Amino acid sequence: MANNLFPEFLICLSIVMDSPIQEHIEPPWELLAFYVILGVVAYVVLCFMAKKPAPPHRNLLIVIYFCCLAGMVIAGLPVHWHIEFPWQEPIPTAFYAIFGFAACVFLIYFAKGLRLWLPKDYDYYEKKRKGRE
Amino acid sequence: MIEWVHPGLIFIFGTFLIPLFKGKWKQAYLLILPAAALIDVILMYKGVFGTIPYSTWYYPFLDYELVLGRVDKLSLCFALIFSLAAFCMVLYALHVKSSSEHVSEFFYVGGALGVVFAGDLFTLYIFWEIMAIASMLLIWFHGGRGSEVAHRAGFRYILWHLFGGIVLLAGIIMYVAGTGSTAFNAFSWGWGSEYLPSYLIFFGFILNAAVPPLHAWLPDAYPEATVTGAVFLSAFTTKSAVYVLVRGFTGVDILIGIGAIMTVYPIFYAVLENDVRRVLAYSLINQVGFMLCGIGIGTPLAICGTVAHAFCHIIYKGLLFMSAGSVLQMTGKIKCTSLGGLWKSMPFTTACCMIAAASISAFPGFSGFISKSMIIAEAAHFQLGIVWVLLLLASAGVFHHAGVKVPYFAFFAKDAGIKAKDPPLNMKLAMGIGAFLCIFLGVFPQYLYNILPYDPVALGFIPYTAAHVVSQAQLLMFASLAFYVLIITGVYPPEQKKLNLDTDWPFRIWGAKFIIFCKEPMMDFAGWIDRGMKRFASYFASFGRNPLRAIRIALSTMMVKALRTFVLEFWWRIFKYYERDLEEAKRLPADKPIETVPLGTAVLLIIILFLLYLVITLMYGWLAP
Numbered sequence A: 001m002a003n004n005l006f007p008e009f010l011i012c013l014s015i016v017m018d019s020p021i022q023e024h025i026e027p028p029w030e031l032l033a034f035y036v037i038l039g040v041v042a043y044v045v046l047c048f049m050a051k052k053p054a055p056p057h058r059n060l061l062i063v064i065y066f067c068c069l070a071g072m073v074i075a076g077l078p079v080h081w082h083i084e085f086p087w088q089e090p091i092p093t094a095f096y097a098i099f100g101f102a103a104c105v106f107l108i109y110f111a112k113g114l115r116l117w118l119p120k121d122y123d124y125y126e127k128k129r130k131g132r133e
Numbered sequence B: 001m002i003e004w005v006h007p008g009l010i011f012i013f014g015t016f017l018i019p020l021f022k023g024k025w026k027q028a029y030l031l032i033l034p035a036a037a038l039i040d041v042i043l044m045y046k047g048v049f050g051t052i053p054y055s056t057w058y059y060p061f062l063d064y065e066l067v068l069g070r071v072d073k074l075s076l077c078f079a080l081i082f083s084l085a086a087f088c089m090v091l092y093a094l095h096v097k098s099s100s101e102h103v104s105e106f107f108y109v110g111g112a113l114g115v116v117f118a119g120d121l122f123t124l125y126i127f128w129e130i131m132a133i134a135s136m137l138l139i140w141f142h143g144g145r146g147s148e149v150a151h152r153a154g155f156r157y158i159l160w161h162l163f164g165g166i167v168l169l170a171g172i173i174m175y176v177a178g179t180g181s182t183a184f185n186a187f188s189w190g191w192g193s194e195y196l197p198s199y200l201i202f203f204g205f206i207l208n209a210a211v212p213p214l215h216a217w218l219p220d221a222y223p224e225a226t227v228t229g230a231v232f233l234s235a236f237t238t239k240s241a242v243y244v245l246v247r248g249f250t251g252v253d254i255l256i257g258i259g260a261i262m263t264v265y266p267i268f269y270a271v272l273e274n275d276v277r278r279v280l281a282y283s284l285i286n287q288v289g290f291m292l293c294g295i296g297i298g299t300p301l302a303i304c305g306t307v308a309h310a311f312c313h314i315i316y317k318g319l320l321f322m323s324a325g326s327v328l329q330m331t332g333k334i335k336c337t338s339l340g341g342l343w344k345s346m347p348f349t350t351a352c353c354m355i356a357a358a359s360i361s362a363f364p365g366f367s368g369f370i371s372k373s374m375i376i377a378e379a380a381h382f383q384l385g386i387v388w389v390l391l392l393l394a395s396a397g398v399f400h401h402a403g404v405k406v407p408y409f410a411f412f413a414k415d416a417g418i419k420a421k422d423p424p425l426n427m428k429l430a431m432g433i434g435a436f437l438c439i440f441l442g443v444f445p446q447y448l449y450n451i452l453p454y455d456p457v458a459l460g461f462i463p464y465t466a467a468h469v470v471s472q473a474q475l476l477m478f479a480s481l482a483f484y485v486l487i488i489t490g491v492y493p494p495e496q497k498k499l500n501l502d503t504d505w506p507f508r509i510w511g512a513k514f515i516i517f518c519k520e521p522m523m524d525f526a527g528w529i530d531r532g533m534k535r536f537a538s539y540f541a542s543f544g545r546n547p548l549r550a551i552r553i554a555l556s557t558m559m560v561k562a563l564r565t566f567v568l569e570f571w572w573r574i575f576k577y578y579e580r581d582l583e584e585a586k587r588l589p590a591d592k593p594i595e596t597v598p599l600g601t602a603v604l605l606i607i608i609l610f611l612l613y614l615v616i617t618l619m620y621g622w623l624a625p
Helices: A007-017 A029-051 A055-075 A095-115 A124-132 B007-020 B023-045 B073-092 B099-117 B121-140 B144-179 B193-208 B217-224 B227-248 B254-272 B276-297 B300-331 B347-360 B367-381 B385-411 B425-443 B445-449 B466-488 B505-545 B547-565 B569-587 B599-623
Strands: B054-061 B064-071
Touching: A029 A055, A055 B466, A095 B254, A095 B385, A095 B466, A124 B505, B007 B023, B007 B073, B007 B099, B023 B073, B023 B099, B064 B073, B064 B099, B064 B121, B073 B099, B073 B227, B073 B300, B073 B425, B099 B121, B099 B227, B121 B144, B121 B217, B121 B227, B144 B193, B144 B217, B193 B227, B217 B227, B217 B276, B227 B276, B227 B300, B254 B276, B254 B385, B276 B300, B276 B367, B276 B385, B300 B347, B300 B367, B300 B385, B300 B425, B300 B445, B347 B367, B347 B385, B347 B425, B367 B385, B367 B425, B367 B445, B367 B466, B385 B466, B425 B445, B505 B547, B547 B569
Parallel strands: none
Antiparallel strands: B054 B064
8 A cells, every 4th residue: 555655755765775885985993993092081081180180180181192293293204295395395294293383373473463453342333333423 | 757846945835834833843844844855855866856967947937947956966965965954953943932033044045955956047046135135034033132233233244145146136137138048057257348247246156155355244243143043054155155156167266366365364363253153153264265265276176175075064064053052052151251161061062062173173084184185185286386385274273263262262271160051952963963974974985975076086086095194183283282382381362352353344434434424414415405495396386376476576585695795885775675675575465366367268378279289280290291
């Protein structure tokens, strides 16, 4: 009975169910495992810190963080880099690290410069309007 | 074969029934509509309605044809993400009681889907304007304390969009008049006045894409919208503009420069900004910049990157706005200065926000990574050095403000001692779906790559190579090191309770001045003309009543005025005479004519006039041929 009433619906459902995947890109399982471990460790340390803000836990977090940083640079050593631009040539291994750091420092200093000029009080436009009326 | 159904019209016509339902039935109905649209789009993917690409739903309109259903891989990809996002967002907004808010949300989504499937320029324009008005209502529904601010912001928002819409309409009319075709395909591009219609249409599109300096409506209005309205707004207006730009202006060089500037410009504002939702609005502009850059490069891989980035962006930006909205709803606060330490009381929201932050900053393994790197790789492939550096700078910047600043100041930093808990179940579910999709697309990019207009893997792009992963991780980790070092050393600018001026400053200052100018000097001038006309009219009235008196008054007034200008000895007596005359004339009865004409005389005069007319007509009739 159902087949007679909703044949089109059943066809649609069967089409939706089949998987569209054709080629396979290897999912980055190692990365995921790393994130999960990192997240769990960070959560545990944060919970300890919330209960008792003692310096050793905070130091532990910072140690993990710097280990990650060093690991990133070391991981760059065996990588085969594609050098696309001349300014990448001297230090292909740590180019992105230096760029990332420098970019953020520049960004924040530039924003600090803008702060001399851009910020106004919340009622800036209201004041201007009322001043005229 | 099943008849094709427009998913946008499912939303638009479905809205009319929303006010009829109540309680649980209403919630069920609200979820059924986007689910139906989503299934509709998936069926289109499967080729149930025909082999892709195809066009359907033609309607005659004047001498042209409206094409409501143009289905190809590009429109399908955007339709899929729009209906998917609509489903998540309706789920997020399910607890909202007001029907009117839901109605405008549904109109908004329907408009966006209509734009996506529009095959001709008139259909495009109609849905474009539906979208503009429905989105303005989402800002206006902001009730309570901020409602007046929201009203003003909504007005400014609609003024921008109506202006953009008018320019777009002008462009469309010129284009149709010039080419005789209403089809919405790639527009011709070049330098010269013959491309004016293309320029006007381009202007209308990039205004909706929030290109600086036309972007000010976005950070101005979005943060003033309702909690759920902002989530909807984050997805549809700018991304439908990206869609029409891909459709109409692929490979237009100027978009590369525009996109690169657009990625960098807002990150400075995001550093300074205090309102969390405004930070997110600025990072929204930054992300759309990446897409515009991809459109400008215009190769198949760059277009893939653009579409994939739009796809991922809608999910993670929606998730970020959802978590910011949850914070606003549960704590009533949204400023960085008054938030902090919420991770203990709102762990679920914190986790979702962290996942969205990792996605937007393109950490390997999350959805932003598999799409953004395509555009940057293509910029490097074409040796666009400056653009490449700007995009990389913007990647570091977006990590800094959306990836670190928002979660840090809202959920960590110092404990602000706010008592709150995680939002209701429907909001949590919507956020959970968003977070799941962020990770899923990052881990299984093949599912996304399969639905793109081209296949990036076949074009030679593999996301997870060692070089890609390590370079991106280095960039982001050392950007976070800069944040850490600058906070420790106290260089980092502290959050201020301030408003930052943007490019709408001239409009808001000079525009207000213009309004004042219209109000005072212009209205005075108008009043002067008005009074003059009234006097003129009353003179005629008095002339009609008593012509001799009126003429006498006019003459003596004129003489009195002329002579009074220079009062000299020898015309003093003349002046006095006219003055006396004026007074005398004014004393005459106003409505009693000096001489009344009998009715018979008037009839005789009219008959003479008719006779003259007859004679002239007859003579003309004889002479003319």
